[in-house]
Amino acid sequence: MKFLKKNLLLIIILFLTCSAFSQELKLLEGETFSYEYLIVKIHKEPMSDGSLTKYLKIELTIKEKNKAGYLISVKQPRTITFNPFFGKYDTNSKLRYDPLPYLIQDNLLCYIPLYIQIDNSGNILNVQDRDNLQKKILEEQYKYIDMTDRTRFEKGAANFVKNPGFLNICRQIFKPEKSETKEVNNNLGRLIYKTDIKYDVNGLLANYSFDSTVTYKSSTKLFSERRVITRLNHADKESKTLKLAYQELYPNGYINNDPSAVWKLDALLKKYEDNKLENSEEFYTKQIELIDRHMPANDYEYWNKRLEVSLYIGDDLDDLLEKVPVTFMTNYLILIEKLSRNFEDLDADAFLSTLTRLYNTNDAGTEINIFTEDLDELINTEFAKKALTSTNSKERIFFDNFRAKILTAKNKRIAAPFLTLFDYIELSKSQDTDLIFKLLAEDSRSFSEYTWRYKLMTYDFLKKIKISDSVSTVYLDSILNGIQKDIKVIDSLAAGTNSDSYYWKRYRPKLRLLYKIYLSQAYSRKSESSPELKNSYEKLAREYRPDLKEIADLGLEIKIENDFLPNRPDEFYLSSAKDTDPDAYLEELTSMCIVEPLRYKTLESEYKRLHPEGNFKVYFNSQIKKYLPSVDFKLDDYLGSNFNSLDHKGKFIFIDFWGTWCGACLPEMGNIDAYFKSNQANTDLKVITIACFDKKENIQKYMSGNQYSFPVLMSDGIIEKKTKISHYPTKLLILPNGTYLPLPLRSDYKDLVGKYMKWHIE
Structure with missing residues (x-):
């Protein structure tokens, strides 16, 4: 009897549990209810951090109860989005003058409903009125966007109406799931997630929360995601979910629900760039002053845009740089200017803060990176030269403080350009044997392309203090191997899907040039340390010297590197060939002559010395055609x-x-x-x-x-x-x-x- 009672109780519990997750919905025609949805995604990596936040309000109205179940009208009356590529957007504000397609889509969902048919168990059977929404989206896009590629936008609109974002939320609202906590461990790392779900007596979702964290064994990467769905209680004066969204979107406490002032500045700047000759700068300055008068001091999104405008119009850049906190700056030129001011002020804390913002900021969808020319010049030229040569006590304190901070920085990408520079400075000051062997143990590190500049300088220093040849040879070989590996990485990346991107077209030639310079420098040192292979290494050193186009396009970069690593004189590259291979010697002289045309007379006399019976004009013209491309048009x-x-x-x-x-x-x-x-x-x-x-x-x-x-x-x-x-x-x-x-x-x-x-x- 006890056994039957015990099992009967178990059966009842199982029945109640199953019925809780399979009960039919009990909804009334005309009933309206609202939900709020918030998602916050955060990723942290050694080289960058980022986040995405989105808030939605969804209104559901039961239009009719039918044989299949329920026909429900769905609208999305409010969306607030923060995307690091495109900034913040709130559908409570009017559309900007050049909206992105996804903003148009979200804006239309505020007042154009879609209709979903669900069965009595909450399964979504179909979505109605998609064609009407797609038509409206395209009509709206055609107003704002130069539709040179209509097919792409039509596909985008079709994909959006096929599976609008709120459908997954509706599935969660109508289709019950279980609350659970789970942990998964594998070779890659660990995933922990927790789902907490509550439903009301009618089978509708009351509250939903989902938290997940992914950590990786092989690195310090971390991804976290939080999703919240809350049934909106109209009796509440303040929405907790919206308040949470505001905390994520407006950390300074100033809630800007009307970014139209920012868009007015955008429009003025665009007009200024398109019609510089039609209106004076004074005209634009007065227009901007009229907008400024009505803006509160803590609307930093607006003042950040004013900073960007000040690059082109007006003379108030200095005042605005002091007015806007670094955490609100998004334009990389502004941030580099701020970084330069921090450097002038010798403020290590501010310098690191601005640098951190630079590496965690996106400007017009393009990630800020160390290859940006202005940042490159500041860090790898001005900063590096002063760090290497300064004897000023205040400057030395700044560099010591900054070094201490950078060594403990969590974002390794920020530290990358400085590590080998500071290693070299520390070594040259202390000549510490332990530090030498520490550097040798870490010689495979490549933090940035400039790593090899300072490693070659370190090698020269090791030779200067007469460390053993075996140690310096191992160090030089590791430099050669490291540079060659980096070149392979750059070439493989350039051959990938982004090979036509602006970044690769603009910066890959410079990267290739730097690696060629470092390889040439390394091989020239190798020729001096390996007498038995001197000629072979000298030949390699010659082959990796900058060519004519690189000298023409990137002459300044070559000069800068020469300041840090003085180039060998031309005679160094000619000496072995002159004695062992006359033809190679003349070819090298010809290539030098193309860069330095006054060598023409030297080339002519050397040719006649080596080939008294030869025709120099014929030789020179054939060599020119060999070395230089031809063109007609x-x-x-x-x-x-x-x-x-x-x-x-x-x-x-x-x-x-x-x-x-x-x-x-x-x-x-x-x-x-x-x-x-x-x-x-x-x-x-x-x-x-x-x-x-x-x-x-x-x-x-x-x-x-x-x-x-x-x-x-x-x-x-x-x-x-x-x-x-x-x-x-x-x-x-x-x-x-x-x-x-x-x-x-x-x-x-x-x-x-x-x-x-x-x-x-x-």
Whole structure:
């Protein structure tokens, strides 16, 4: 009897438990209820941190009870989103002048309902009225967006209405689940999640919370996610979920529900950039002042946008840099300017704080990284030079304080550019044997491309203090291996899906150049430490020297590296070949002559010494064609005349690639005009320019406004690809045989062209 009672009790408990999760919904037609949903995702990694927050309010109305179950109207009257790529957005505000597609979609869901059919157990059977919503989304997008690629936007709208975000929330509301806590451990790491769910007597969700954390064994990466769904109680004066969302979205306590002032600034800035000549700067300054008057001092999102505008309009950048906390700054140029001020003030805490913000900030969807030119110049040139040479006591205190902070920084990406620099400084000060062997034990570390600069400097120091050859050789070999590994990584990344991205197009050439310089420097040192393989290592050192295009495009970077790691004199690269391989010696002299045209006479005399019966002109012309690419083109100028480069074969043709949009180009156009006029009678030289990404009307307006007369050809977009133009302005010199060479950026191109014109080329 006891056994039956015990089992009967167990059966009753099981029945009640199962029925709790399989009970039918009991809903009334016309009934309306609301839910709030909040999701907060956070990821922390050694190289970066990030977060995403989204709040939704959902209204559900039972339209009818039918045979299948219930037809329910679903609206999403409010959405608040924070995405590090696109900032904050609240559907309580009007749409900005250039909304992103997902903002349009969320905005339309505020007042256009979708209808879902569910069965009596809460399963979603279908979603109705999708076509109407998709049509409305596309109509709205066409108002705001230049629809040059309609297919992509149509697919995006179709995907959105196929599975709008709130459907998963509706599934959770109507379809009961169990509360549970679970922990999963495997080779990758550990996952812990906890789900807590409560339902009301009608089978509807009352409260739902989900918390998960993922930690990885192999690194300090951590991902966490929190989701909350709460039945809205209209008797409550304040929504706890909305309050929680505000805490995530507005940490300074100022809740900005109307970002329209920020968008007005955006619109003014866009108008300023598009119509600089139509209104004076004073006009825009007055418009901005009118907006400023109504903005509270703690609306930092607005003042952050004002900071960005101040880069282009007005003279209040200094005041605004002090007014806006670093944690609200999002523009990388502003942050780099702030970082520069922190460095000038020798404020180690502020410098680290701004640096941290830089690495955890996204600007226009592009991640801030160490390869940004301005940041690169500040850290790896100005900071590094002063850290290596300063004897000022205040500056030394700053560097010591910053070093102590950076060594304990959680974000290893921030510390990366500084670690080997400070290792070298510490070693050169103390000559500590223990530190030497610590560096040797960690010699495979590559924190950034500049790691190898300081490791080569460390190697030179080890040789200077006469550490044993066996130790220095091992260290140098590890440097060579490390650089070669890094080059493979860069090449494999560049070959991936992002190889056409702005980042790779702009910064990969610089990365490749730096690694080539370091390899050349390492091989030159190897040739000195390995007499038996001296010639082989010298040859490798020659092969990895910067080529002509790199010297033309990245001459400043080469000069900067030469300040830290003085290059070997040219004779170093010629010595072994001169004695052992005359042809290789002449080829190396030719390559040097292309970079330094005054070596032409030396090359000629050396050729005649080694080949008394040879024809130098024939040799030189064949070598030029071997080393330099050729190009020919036909283009129309902005007045309608045609130019064919082949019609000018036998002449030198100087070309300047520019555009009226190019801020760096315009200041030197007066010099280009003077250069053209001074060579109009020169039968051996033709001076022309090519306008890129520009319109004839812009050129006409610019030329007539400045009374310039130099020829301007309109680019067809192909000539830049043929000549591998990657930045503006760029200057080329086409030689009489149709080959061409780039002229180094910031060089005295008039003097350089004069030197090349002394060559005898056929």
